Amino acid sequence: MQIHSAQFVKGAVSPRGFPNDGPPEVAFAGRSNVGKSSLINMVLGRKSLARTSRRPGKTQEINFYRVNDVVYFVDLPGLGYAKVSKREREAWRRLIASYLDKRPTLQLLFHLIDSRHRPMAVDLELAEMYRGSGVPVIVLATKADKLSGNRRAAAHRTVRDALAEIGLELPIVMTSANTGRGREEILEWIGGLLEVN
Ligand code: GTP
Ligand code: MG
Numbered sequence: 001m002q003i004h005s006a007q008f009v010k011g012a013v014s015p016r017g018f019p020n021d022g023p024p025e026v027a028f029a030g031r032s033n034v035g036k037s038s039l040i041n042m043v044l045g046r047k048s049l050a051r052t053s054r055r056p057g058k059t060q061e062i063n064f065y066r067v068n069d070v071v072y073f074v075d076l077p078g079l080g081y082a083k084v085s086k087r088e089r090e091a092w093r094r095l096i097a098s099y100l101d102k103r104p105t106l107q108l109l110f111h112l113i114d115s116r117h118r119p120m121a122v123d124l125e126l127a128e129m130y131r132g133s134g135v136p137v138i139v140l141a142t143k144a145d146k147l148s149g150n151r152r153a154a155a156h157r158t159v160r161d162a163l164a165e166i167g168l169e170l171p172i173v174m175t176s177a178n179t180g181r182g183r184e185e186i187l188e189w190i191g192g193l194l195e196v197n
Helices: 036-044 086-101 121-130 149-165 183-194
Strands: 006-012 025-030 062-067 071-075 106-114 137-142 172-174
Touching: 025 036, 025 086, 025 121, 036 062, 036 071, 036 106, 036 183, 062 086, 086 106, 086 121, 106 121, 106 183, 121 149, 137 149, 137 183, 149 172, 172 183
Parallel strands: 025 071, 025 106, 106 137, 137 172
Antiparallel strands: 006 062, 062 071
């Protein structure tokens, strides 16, 4: 797939706000601050279409972006952001779960995990949310620019082993929003699974 155009469509705070005009969707999920919005911008070749922040908890809605007029990219809020109330955190979790659960147009899910750390409890919690959904999932290990070559290889194994421990075997792509690493591979997965170009 090649990117020709991308526009923000809308943000939704509840399932009633999800668009229902039906193109296939690719969603980006992961813990707060892992780099979801930055990676979407990198893949789209746009500097700041998706809003990013050094502070966790930036994306508070489910944001839909129309790409090439044939697919939606979906930027999910981060899981596990500690600095909002428990109630708010729970509301985001439910919003994400309801999206992952009953979204017939969701055809590919990218699960972003920070390549610098062992997968955390929230990463595994997200895995439990999509396990059994039948949606193809690819893991994107983020911020790989912060690791040397050796540590990148080790990080890949760490993520693979943590997923294996909970019985998941998923493709893992090392990525960096700063250097563009992983972009071609991400676009190939989208093009291959969604049959769009
Ligand atoms: P929430 O919306 O709060 O859940 O965060 P998010 O997952 O969308 O993360 P966001 O893209 O806002 O990035 C969080 C921080 O990580 C920002 O300071 C980014 O500049 C930084 N960041 C994101 N991707 C990369 C990357 O590939 N490399 C480096 N070095 N920093 C990154
Ligand atoms: Mg974000």
